[in-house]
Amino acid sequence: MKTLALLDKYNRPVPRYTSYPAMPFWKTDKFTKEQWYKNVSETYAADPEQPVSLYVHLPFCEKLCTYCACNTHITRNHQVERPYLEALTAEWNLYCSLLGKRPQITELHLGGGTPTFFAPENLASFLRTVLGPEPRAAREAFSFEGHPLNTSDEHLRILHSFGFSRFSIGIQDFDPRVEYLINRFQTPEQVQRLTLRARELGYTSVNFDLVYGLPGQTREGLKKTIGEIIAMRPDRIAFYSYAHVPWKKPGQRRYTSADLPDGAAKIALQLAGREMFLEAGYRDIGMDHFALPGDALLDHARLHRNFMGYTLQDNKILIGLGASAISETPTAFAQNEKAVAAYQDSLAAGTLPTEKGHLQDKQDLYLRRQIMELMCQGVTKLNNLQSASLAPAISDLEADGLVRFQDNVLEVQAAGRLFLRNICAVLDPYLHGAQQDTERFSKAV
Template sequence: MLQSLVNKYNISGPRYTSYPTVPYWNSDTFSLEKWKDSLVKSFNESNTNEGVSLYIHLPFCESLCTFCGCNKRITKQHGVESPYIESVLKEWNLYLELLGEKPKIKEMHLGGGTPTFFSTENLKRLINGILGASEVAENHEFSFEGHPNNTTAEHLQMFYNLGFRRVSFGVQDYNETVQKAIHRVQPFGNVKRVTDAARKIGYTSVGHDIIFGLPFQTLEHIEQTILKTKALLPDRLAFYSYAHVPWIKGNGQRGFDEADLPSAKLKRQQYELGKKLLAEVGYTEVGMDHFALETDSLFQSMQNGSLHRNFMGYTASKTQAMIGLGVSSISDSWYGFSQNVKKIEDYYRLLGENTIPVYRGHILSDEDLIIRKHILNLMCQFKTSWRDKTLYFKEIPDVLIKLSEMEKDQLLNINAHGIEVTPLGRPFVRNICMAFDVLLQRKQPDTQLFSMTV
């Protein structure tokens, strides 16, 4: 039955790290001044209680991983580090001037690129520069992404000393053929080294990222990767489908032939096998594509209803305002989104003009805010309701018509005031969210914009 559902619903669709999704942002009505106003409004409403989240994008990598869809700059010249750190701190200072009050930082995440491309000295200068003008929330969660091949004990200790307690390592797959195809060769011993070192230092949450649907990947590869993962027992896992979107990401995802990719049927079998093996040792599925042990904050947030999703993925708690620093970073004031310029040269130029380096964004309408809440509910809690009249919008009857076929397929249950996704329907939550996406329904894209949903 599951395979027939995959065949039926495996279509191109958003991953819903935001609503509206980026291709549906209305940049014609957006301006930097409107973005600033929305952020100040959100900050004034939430800083005292919630605090803010920070995402810092560190784009440099020494080599190109061909599976990667992130904004990156490939170089072995580490002289790029210091100018970039100085620019990120300048951008932060522009935000501090705008906000006019010391922010309370609840969450901070360093992503890339490869954050551990940077030296401990430069990373320490960055974090101290951020924290020096801020207050740190008592229940803060600081995290960073580490490459197993170049994360050192010094990196781990430095971050720990500055309040970081969570780290995630990109594993992808342990098979050498797959690793060579995606240009990401890293032995199991390297992953074990950094995982053990992080635990010895005192990190409370060590995560691994694993991808299925990679070129040349078989069921046996998935089984062997999960078995090795079970030996290390990371606190949480991102186990997600490779998003093949070379028409967006350029030549980086053209390092192998389309025929080398697993079929949709095999991809689903890979996921179901991985999920089964993970459940055997105590991992629980959290939201979409994530798994955690019961001792991890991600699992606990799902249990207590505080699980949140934004451009950093799933997080254990919500802040209304999220500021993105660095090239291509996306910020979220709840009332609006903004994205920084993608080229480092443009980023430096705008900061040299004392301008926050935003190049596009979207200010949410009242309708956007309502639908955003429904999609967040579905992605984080697998249910939503419009019993509260403020969450009703005029297209609800049309949404229910679109969902009726999914109800027949036992993917969800519809009641008088809401819907709830069934266990069978969880792999199809992106499809369910698409029924609520009125912007997508009103204007279907002329070309493929998104990865496949299943």
């Protein structure tokens, strides 16, 4: 089967391109906090009425999901909630001072960790500071992540009152053996009950997260899970590849590589899931995502991609609040301190907790636009120098039926949608000049 051969050929470590350059290539030695402050303030001053996007990282979880590669802090001590939210508020106030006022927010996402670890009343107190006390109309771009076992009616009602209309549930797999190995348990009945309740309360979009390539996962088990998912008819589905990085995330040492589907088996999982989604009427969006017909994200002409994923919001400023949160402007990226204690200490001292970042040069900006276009619209135009220097690599992609290249226009073909990361990597000079080690990035599939 040609697709299996291609998946095997292109299944190598490459960036996910949530930023360009990818984070390992950020020139952190040429970046200072002061430069970041100036960059943000000047970007906003150029249009003081512009809206911003806001990402809030809430890292706490009561127990460790062993597969997870996110920045998390495991504790059952809920006394951590208020000090952390106070630090978030302090960070928000510092950004408001930097901008000269509280900006309009048209995109807001609560990520984690487990945002619903926090008591509903504590989240409400924080959101009143950020958004104001008055109720807000539901907004398509206000979303949060919730765990099926601790997301309550009160969470759903309070967040909806602040304008949240999208709700994402992390499922991964319903197979009991997989759930045991990844230490994450929920039943289809619990997920369905939560989904129905969210819709009753007025949520217009429910997203399910699934992961393929997990320890103990089989094709039959995953197909059963997907069948149960499709029956619930979520509006969107994210179908991610498991990234095995035990050198970064010790929790993944609960199992070994022998417990993981091998290359061919993992590829079969990906293809089986994709086929089931498409047969059920879902359409694919860029990379890893599927949506029902009529979903706004299927408007590829307006599609944009940032650290929060695919979106229709193309705000110039994304402010990331919280430990490890990432912010961006059209010409720079910045990441906060990763450790909760270091993050809170910085704010206690009255300074933004920026830990590292990258200021983009002209080549970065040019390539960032091209990679964004490939990820979202599936087409971009190269200059003559690129066309000449990249001709062998592009010819290889074209011979495999992944792209069409004519008159300097590089267009992703239907077969190439599975290999967006690889296609973008061809354009990436940072990647070409780097040592190709397996610990820098996860594999494409």
